[in-house]
Amino acid sequence: MIVMRHAFVTAWVVAGLCAGVAAVGAQQPAASPGQDNIYNNSVRYARGQSLQPVFEGWEKNADGTFSMWFGYLNRNYEERLNIPVGANNGFNGEDMGQTEVFEPRRSRFAFKVVVPANFPKDRDLVWTVTANGVTQKAFGSLWPVWEVDQSTISANRGSRTAIDFDAPPNAAPKVVNPPPKQTAEAGKPLELTLSVEDDGNPQPRVDRGASVAGLKGRPAERPLNDSLRVSWVQWRGPGIATFDPRVVRVQEGRATTKITFDKPGTYVLRAYAEDASIHTPHDVSVTVTAAVTDRPHQ
Numbered sequence: 001m002i003v004m005r006h007a008f009v010t011a012w013v014v015a016g017l018c019a020g021v022a023a024v025g026a027q028q029p030a031a032s033p034g035q036d037n038i039y040n041n042s043v044r045y046a047r048g049q050s051l052q053p054v055f056e057g058w059e060k061n062a063d064g065t066f067s068m069w070f071g072y073l074n075r076n077y078e079e080r081l082n083i084p085v086g087a088n089n090g091f092n093g094e095d096m097g098q099t100e101v102f103e104p105r106r107s108r109f110a111f112k113v114v115v116p117a118n119f120p121k122d123r124d125l126v127w128t129v130t131a132n133g134v135t136q137k138a139f140g141s142l143w144p145v146w147e148v149d150q151s152t153i154s155a156n157r158g159s160r161t162a163i164d165f166d167a168p169p170n171a172a173p174k175v176v177n178p179p180p181k182q183t184a185e186a187g188k189p190l191e192l193t194l195s196v197e198d199d200g201n202p203q204p205r206v207d208r209g210a211s212v213a214g215l216k217g218r219p220a221e222r223p224l225n226d227s228l229r230v231s232w233v234q235w236r237g238p239g240i241a242t243f244d245p246r247v248v249r250v251q252e253g254r255a256t257t258k259i260t261f262d263k264p265g266t267y268v269l270r271a272y273a274e275d276a277s278i279h280t281p282h283d284v285s286v287t288v289t290a291a292v293t294d295r296p297h298q
């Protein structure tokens with residue numbers, strides 16, 4: 001959905017919603033008689049709460065177009081939401097490549113929507129999601145305050161918050177020779193291997209202070225979140241796809257995982273090839289058939 005921006009004040013209210021702050025208060029537990037209705041942030045809801053789509057910011061692309069980044073906050077700590085694209089999950093009901101599967105809690109910079117170079121600066125791209133009976137919106141705009149870069153994305157996805165001033169430029173990992181569409185049987189693991197190329201940057205950080213002090217150095221193997229790796233999520237599909245493991249270290253240019261599907265249908269799995277700073281998404285489609293024991297007899 002594209003809407004005109006009516007007021008400066010509205011924009012800041014929307015920004016608050018995107019941060020998932022304003023809407024939280026609406027989901028307080030009911031107060032007991034005689035008690036003040038004060039939100040208790042120590043309460044964790046397992047299920048039944050809403051989902052807040054989030055506009056993360058925009059980047060300008062080399063061809064003049066713009067990438068608008070979106071993520072979400074699933075307010076539930078256990079409930080995994082599956083909301084098909086349509087009236088309850090869409091940009092005016094349209095498919096812009098958004099996820100249909102929402103894992104508990106926060107997912108940052110999950111996907112981007114590319115808009116043309118002449119996209120009006122006074123309009124919003126609106127993602128609307130209805131979950132557990134509550135409708136929430138994210139308003140994407142090209143306001144300068146929403147511009148982000150790779151450092152911003154990296155910091156918000158839990159990787160490096162900064163690159164050393166003398167470090168060489170870092171290029172995003174590349175998925176090479178991607179796997180074709182896959183077929184699998186429900187209940188039987190499907191093995192998937194992703195081939196990833198990277199420039200080797202950013203380099204492991206040197207703990208200069210520890211070195212000068214004569215303290216023990218860093219372990220030989222880098223931590224997983226500071227390494228070249230592939231992280232898997234289920235993007236679409238009627239059932240549940242379970243990954244073993246979900247995050248895989250890239251070794252000799254390859255990362256392999258096994259996925260088991262609990263029911264037949266068409267699935268989309270998203271892999272994020274990530275170094276310590278930048279991520280590159282790649283989707284794999286899988287057609288899952290019924291387990292042999294579940295098929296009707298001829």
